[in-house]
Amino acid sequence: MSDHHGHHDEHAPHQKPTDRECPCCRVCECYRDESDEEASSHEGHHGGGGHDHGGIVDHSGHEQMFKRRFVVCFLLALPVLYYSSMLQEWFGYTAVQFAGSAFVGPVLGVIIFAYGGVPFLRMGAVEARNREPGMMLLISLAITVAFVYSLAAVAFEIGEPFFWELVTLVVIFLLGHWIEMRSVRRASGALDELADLMPATAERIDESGDTEEVSVDDLSEGDLVLVRPGANVPADGVVEEGESNVNEAMVTGESKPVEKTPGDEVIGGTTNQSGSLRVRVTATGEETTLSGIMRLVDEAQQSKSRTQVLADRAAGWLFYAALGAAVVTAIAWGLAEGFGLSVVERVVTVLVIACPHALGLAVPLVVAINTSLAARNGMLVRDRIAMEEARNLDTIVFDKTGTLTKGEQGIVDIATTDGWNEDDVLTLMAAAEGDSEHMIATAIREEAHARGLSVPSTREFEALEGRGVRATVETDISVGTGESSAVQQGTTVYVGGPNLLRHLDIDPGDSLTAFADEAGSRGQGVVYLLRDDEAVGAVALADVIRDESREAIDALHEMGIEVAMLTGDSEDVARAVSEELGIDTYFAEVLPEDKDEKIVELQEQEQLVAMVGDGVNDAPALTRADVGIAIGSGTDVAVESADVVLVENDPRDVVSLVRLSRKSYRKMQENLVWAAGYNVFALPLAAGILAPIGILLSPAVGAVLMSASTVIVAVNAQLLRRADITA
Incomplete structure (x- = not known):
């Protein structure tokens, strides 16, 4: 038996999520560090610049930070690539020389490492402190090894530096992260769209009937507000005056506009379409339906699934596997070729290939889209x-x-005696029940209305407690096909159940008795129409399916x-x-x-x-x-x-x-298989297992492959949006 419901007690006051809980951060393992000169790398994320909708945060700050750093580092990387001696040799060109051109690579490499690489180093340090190694620690090791080796190569002339590969790594890492954050932001956009539904101001009506524009935050329970056509309802409430159609699609999923009349409830954030409404406010702020929906969506995005826990563990295991593979690679290549540039290239490539970007994104992105x-x-x-x-x-x-x-009575069958038809019976029943508030009377009137019947007026209405109702028809009407079916002014009709028949000592006849027996076997109630001490029809009522x-x-x-x-x-x-x-x-x-x-x-x-x-x-x-x-x-x-x-x-x-559960789980499995399979396949290549036949991956190519796997996982997750889940 399941016992996972213990969490229900935890949903009382909604807590603003910490950075560790943030679904955006869970993808990139990016945790806030107050020493960051750009604590605004979270601007709009967990503070100042961002939207905060009742504890629900906007993740666009991450996306913008990685985009900005990518653009700057990409532009600075171009001169480094241009002056790289290796690229000049590969592509057969000679770079324009000037005094100090030899320092273009080292100087810009240091700047790119500091500006574009430091965020990864900081996040990797947090993983190390928390003893939860993952992709950030692997990225940190890869770019640090490349950076330190290149500086040593320049300072001590011990080999050829590969600043061009270092800056390429950083640029590709930044690009991959920007793509991830963009995917997460788009997937989590439901919260932003819901928040945008609530208008900033409302037209409050005072006691004299005048309107004044006030902030939605200033509304209180009991206030009367005017909602004009095309405007969004500013708070939950009840319509006091006016009729209109309201679009509730973004809140309830109902595609058709819902008709609203006095007494109907309206939800804050929904859009009024045709007429003006005067609405009495019943809930504001955190108590509104929209806020409740946003809290539930946010809680769902923050909660982990079993598949995600497995992916998180796999990312940790992959760190140790990559570290072990890097050590083995360094020893093997060092013994084979000596400890030089080739060893560093192999180690860096292994660390880059092993970065579990795709693994870290595989499940959280599907979860965000699913929610x-x-x-x-x-x-x-x-x-x-x-x-x-x-x-x-x-x-x-x-x-x-x-x-x-439906939880309400409805007519499911009708029987009549000779000379009467169903509409005749319903017409007189609806007339007799015109003044009754009983749910059976309501069901009869609604059925008559649905059939478009013209119901005559009655007088001398009387409720017969426990038996039914009696009323007198005010006008002559013609019903049925025989003369006996005419109903003249002053005719008294009765509507009621078996107790009424017993009270008046009336036999309903064989046909109506058989009808009642069959209805009873189905658990349905029966109500009769009596005229001139004769049962002329009956209806069966039940809770309508x-x-x-x-x-x-x-x-x-x-x-x-x-x-x-x-x-x-x-x-x-x-x-x-x-x-x-x-x-x-x-x-x-x-x-x-x-x-x-x-x-x-x-x-x-x-x-x-x-x-x-x-x-x-x-x-x-x-x-x-x-x-x-x-x-x-x-x-x-x-x-x-x-x-x-x-x-x-x-x-x-x-x-x-x-259906959504099945399709989402299938996407998670596809992403996990791709992400894990990619690493299993690529790690041996990075270590140089195919070097004897001339196939070697450079760190830059490794970074491209790693980022490509991340993009594939992101695109596959986005395909979930096209899934048809409707019944």
């Missing part, structure tokens, strides 16, 4: 491990009411996942819903406090189980399941008992979640 893609589709991931587990699910258990069904539920269950079956259902309803109701949807297993008459026991039953059968519920009554079961999914939480995104929160009440999002 962004999930958020765009209304799926908020709180636990990375649970997201990863979703790909292996054996059984998904759905709560029935409000999840597979969502059309989306059928699609979701069919899709899960196609994926090889079994579906179970939990409900507190009777055996008849549970069986009817289960048969209609094709559910594999159902548990009926289950009390909320006993739902987690059913999850345990399935887990004891060695099944990996997900629970899908509303996050309130289902909290124990959500926590007990291997993957807890809260569905239809709407504005309540901070469901502590769930691993994943689905903003929309759409069971098909569960299918999307499993």
Whole structure:
């Protein structure tokens, strides 16, 4: 049984991430050092210049720092390459000479090492202090060996320096890091896009009805604000006046605009489209839905998956393997050719090739894209491990009411006696129930409205407690096909259930009795229409099954996942819903406090189980399941008992979640295979195993290959964006 839910207690106040936790830093192992003259290498990253959205930070500072250093070092490297004696010999040209031209390579090499290489040295030093060797330490060793050897070669004339290779290494490392940071920034862009949704100002309406423009930060609960067409809603609230369509796509994943009328809730950051709305503020700042979503997205990007932990360990192992290979290479080449330039070249090449850039990027970049893609589709991931587990699910258990069904009564069947048709029965039922607030009355009126029926007015409405309603028709109407079907002004009609029939001592007749028996076997309730002491029609009502539920269950079956259902309803109701949807297993008459026991039953059968519920009554079961999914939480995104929160009440999002989990894991595996395979293949080449047949890799070529592997991993991860995860 899973026990990974202990983290749920940790989500209370959201802590601003430290540099060690930052997903951007996790990729490049770049940790803040206050002694950095450019503590602004993190500008906009963890402080001053960056956007801070409730503890969520912007990583663009890293990208800009590496871009700036790359451009400067690239320009300074050109003269070094031009005056390199080795390149002159290779390409058959003679560089223009001037007084001091011999010092172009050494001087610019030192500058490039200091400006472009020092960030890597500093990050490598942090890895060494933390005893967590990784790619930064390998880069530091590679460029330091090249730099020290080249200086010694110039100072003591012990050989040919290779400043051109040193500066090439630094430039390629900076380019690779810039590409990485750009990929991470784009992948993590969901937070920035969400933050940009919230407007800076709002139009607050005072008691006299006048409007004033105020900062969104100055809004308080209870304020009334005006939201004009085209403007973004400044805070969560309830519509008091006006009708409009609101685009909620960026928050809920719902592509179609949602109609809003007085009494409807609106979410801060969504876009008002057609009409003006007056909205009473119910939540501001950190309490808004948007802030909750951003916190969950940020938490997901910071949490590590099992695959990522494996990649981090592999990077550490690779450091020791590379160091060992470098030592063996140095000894072997030193014994074979003497300890000179060739030995240094081999050692530097081994260290460069072994840099686990691709390995370090393989998983975090997929995680960032996964989280962004999930958020765009209304799926908020709180636990990375649970997201990863979703790909292996054996059984998904759905709560029935409000999840597979709408949680409200609806008409599912209609029966009539001779001379009457369905519309006739609905017309009179809707008329009689016109003043009733009962949920059955609401279901009848909604069905009549959906059919476009013209409902006559009534008078002398009376609610018959426990039995139904009675009302008198005000106008003559013609219904049915026979004379007996005419309804004249002053006719009294009744609508009610079996208790009403018993109270009035009326026999519904064989056809309606058979209809009621069949409906009862399906767990449905029956309501009759009576006129002139005669039952003329009946409707069957049930908790309406969502059309989306059928699609979701069919899709899960196609994926090889079994579906179970939990409900507190009777055996008849549970069986009817289960048969209609094709559910594999159902548990009926289950009390909320006993739902987690059913999850345990399935887990004891060695099944990996997900629970899908509303996050309130289902909290124990959500926590007990291997993957807890809260569905239809709407504005309540901070469901502590769930691993994943689905903003929309759409069971098909569960299918999307499993598909995204599978596709993301496949990308992680592809990237890990490529990154690890590249090193296994390239390290022997770097050590010179093919030297006897004339194949040797220079440090610069090694750096190119290393950076190429990083780019391939980044591009492969980006392909996840094109994945179709919709049900």
